[in-house]
Amino acid sequence: MRVVIAEDAAVLRELLGQMLAERGHEICASVSDAVTLRAAVAEHRPDVTVTDIRMPPTHTDEGLRAAIDIRRDHPGTGVLLFSQYVETKYATRLLAAGSAGVGYLLKDRVANVAEFTDALERVAAGGTALDPEVVTQLAGAGRRAEELAPLTDREREVLSLMAEGRSNAAIAQSLVVSAGTVEKHVAAVFNKLGLPASHDHNRRVLAVLRYLRG
Incomplete structure (x- = not known):
């Protein structure tokens, strides 16, 4: 670099x-x-x-x-x-x-x-x-947005690690689960936040921003 x-x-x-x-x-x-x-x-x-x-x-x-x-x-x-x-x-x-x-x-x-x-x-x-400390304080700086309410505790945990910039493989290693399990959680997060597949937007970035601003 x-x-x-x-x-x-x-x-x-x-x-x-x-x-x-x-x-x-x-x-x-x-x-x-x-x-x-x-x-x-x-x-x-x-x-x-x-x-x-x-x-x-x-x-x-x-x-x-x-x-x-x-x-x-x-x-x-x-x-x-x-x-x-x-x-x-x-x-x-x-x-x-x-x-x-x-x-x-x-x-x-x-x-x-x-x-x-x-x-x-x-x-x-x-x-x-x-x-991680930045993520924790940003996420707790205000009330949770209602749109985050449908997420399970594990889905929020996955989203928190996404906010740190972790890849699915790194998240799987952190949570001691399979990569496939993480992919399912990530897909559930996208669905519950109303982020359909799109060529114009990066769903991962949008989900993280919604989490941090929630």
């Missing part, structure tokens, strides 16, 4: 770059603020960018706003946000335009190199990678 990193903490920025470079990925740029991030993405057109949410000068949502701009201006570039804390309002804003090529992880996940790089690769490939 070709990666642009944006993080104002120099030590973490260097750690991320070294960690990814050691695994064969190309670090196109490593920057410390959102303005330089936008310029670096425009210049290098990376596969994915990793950015903190809170960056100079105000340390509020500069990274988030840059990520939203990048998604709009460079749809071929995946965006992985990471933060010290779960900030549901920021995650919701990031997902508002769809969940393809988007990730949101807590910084603690960087310690698990395999988990972090797997998430980054999913985002670069156009998939989704949401921290």
